Amino acid sequence: MADRLFTKVLVTGGAGFIGANFVHYALRVHPAWELVVLDKLTYAGNLANLAGVMDRIRFVKGDIASAADVAGAMAGCDAVVNFAAESHVDRSLVDSHPFLRTNVEGTLVLLTAARELGVRRFLQISTDEIYGDLAGHDGRSREDDAARPRSPYAATKAAAEHLAFAFHTSYGLDVVVTRGSNNFGPYQYPEKIIPLFITNAIDGKPLPLYNDGSAVRDYMHVEDHCAGIDLVLHEGRTGTAYNLGAGAETSGVAVAEAILKALGRGRELITFVADRPGHDYRYAMDVTRAEALGWRRRHNFADGLAATVRWYRDNEPWWRQVKQKLEYVRHEQSWYKPRP
Numbered sequence: 001m002a003d004r005l006f007t008k009v010l011v012t013g014g015a016g017f018i019g020a021n022f023v024h025y026a027l028r029v030h031p032a033w034e035l036v037v038l039d040k041l042t043y044a045g046n047l048a049n050l051a052g053v054m055d056r057i058r059f060v061k062g063d064i065a066s067a068a069d070v071a072g073a074m075a076g077c078d079a080v081v082n083f084a085a086e087s088h089v090d091r092s093l094v095d096s097h098p099f100l101r102t103n104v105e106g107t108l109v110l111l112t113a114a115r116e117l118g119v120r121r122f123l124q125i126s127t128d129e130i131y132g133d134l135a136g137h138d139g140r141s142r143e144d145d146a147a148r149p150r151s152p153y154a155a156t157k158a159a160a161e162h163l164a165f166a167f168h169t170s171y172g173l174d175v176v177v178t179r180g181s182n183n184f185g186p187y188q189y190p191e192k193i194i195p196l197f198i199t200n201a202i203d204g205k206p207l208p209l210y211n212d213g214s215a216v217r218d219y220m221h222v223e224d225h226c227a228g229i230d231l232v233l234h235e236g237r238t239g240t241a242y243n244l245g246a247g248a249e250t251s252g253v254a255v256a257e258a259i260l261k262a263l264g265r266g267r268e269l270i271t272f273v274a275d276r277p278g279h280d281y282r283y284a285m286d287v288t289r290a291e292a293l294g295w296r297r298r299h300n301f302a303d304g305l306a307a308t309v310r311w312y313r314d315n316e317p318w319w320r321q322v323k324q325k326l327e328y329v330r331h332e333q334s335w336y337k338p339r340p
């Protein structure tokens, strides 16, 4: 990989699921990097995700929507990778305000600081959800397709991307964007489908599937995502978006069945619940552009899922501690409703 010779990199949201995986990945692949992690430690942020590497990074507890916090963390950095976000669609349907503040305003604060501080490259982490629902189509979203976000979460992520590209066009900031599909792997907060189903299945609790469980997602192992992000950071063309997905469309029912089988549990744990409002039934992306850059995935869904099930089995204290917290219990108890 032709290295742009970044020496000091700011990773925002590095105590969350993908951000923490990226920190571990970057410390392996770029051992000479100085890494600064800026994270507000919301309900989804967890310093336990960075256990074992805290002495190799500088951790700053702070808010990407605070210019003072950002200035302190970004000083001297030559690259920024912005993972920090409110990331859960269901929560955005309950209250969109934190999503607007962090995902949109926070990104604007980061972009402004990056411009002022002469950061050499800004990578905005985005999502396939900005393309909207592909149900009823055979095709896959390409990077130049229009953004048609349908959930408040996706709308704020699309807005953040637009701001990033606007800073490229208007001010010449070197910006690249990655659009990842649904990730899974270690350290994922158990409100998201795969860790929710694994941990519920371990405990013999119901696996809640929206409506008939037919909604399809393109599940990608987080390590493949991290490798793609690193590649785009180094090799991506400025002002350009890159789709990063696994190219394997799997329904919710198929995910539940695979997890139940891996854990030796029966199908009776599957529970169909009231649909998510505005539910998108299919995402699928064309990843030719990232592959042309040299991106190759190492995991397929089956082996990635087996490794992930093993990780949650081996790390029970990690997820039990998260699931015991009032914040988790409150969301779980208030969200899922019986199917009419």
Ligand SMILES: NC(=O)c1ccc[n+]([C@@H]2O[C@H](COP(=O)([O-])OP(=O)(O)OC[C@H]3O[C@@H](n4cnc5c(N)ncnc54)[C@H](O)[C@@H]3O)[C@@H](O)[C@H]2O)c1
Binding pocket: 012, 013, 014, 015, 016, 017, 018, 019, 038, 039, 040, 041, 042, 043, 044, 045, 046, 062, 063, 064, 065, 082, 083, 084, 085, 086, 087, 088, 102, 106, 125, 126, 127, 128, 157, 179, 180, 181, 182, 183, 184, 189
């Ligand atoms: N999880 C997925 O499947 C997926 C897929 C594609 C893209 N993404 C994107 O990847 C990024 C990371 O997602 P994730 O699943 O790891 O999310 P996550 O919810 O697990 O982690 C988000 C992290 O951001 C931190 N954070 C939130 N608000 C902040 C703020 N105002 N200032 C500083 N830190 C703040 C949280 O404390 C947490 O550590 C997000 O931008 C998300 O939109 C996620």
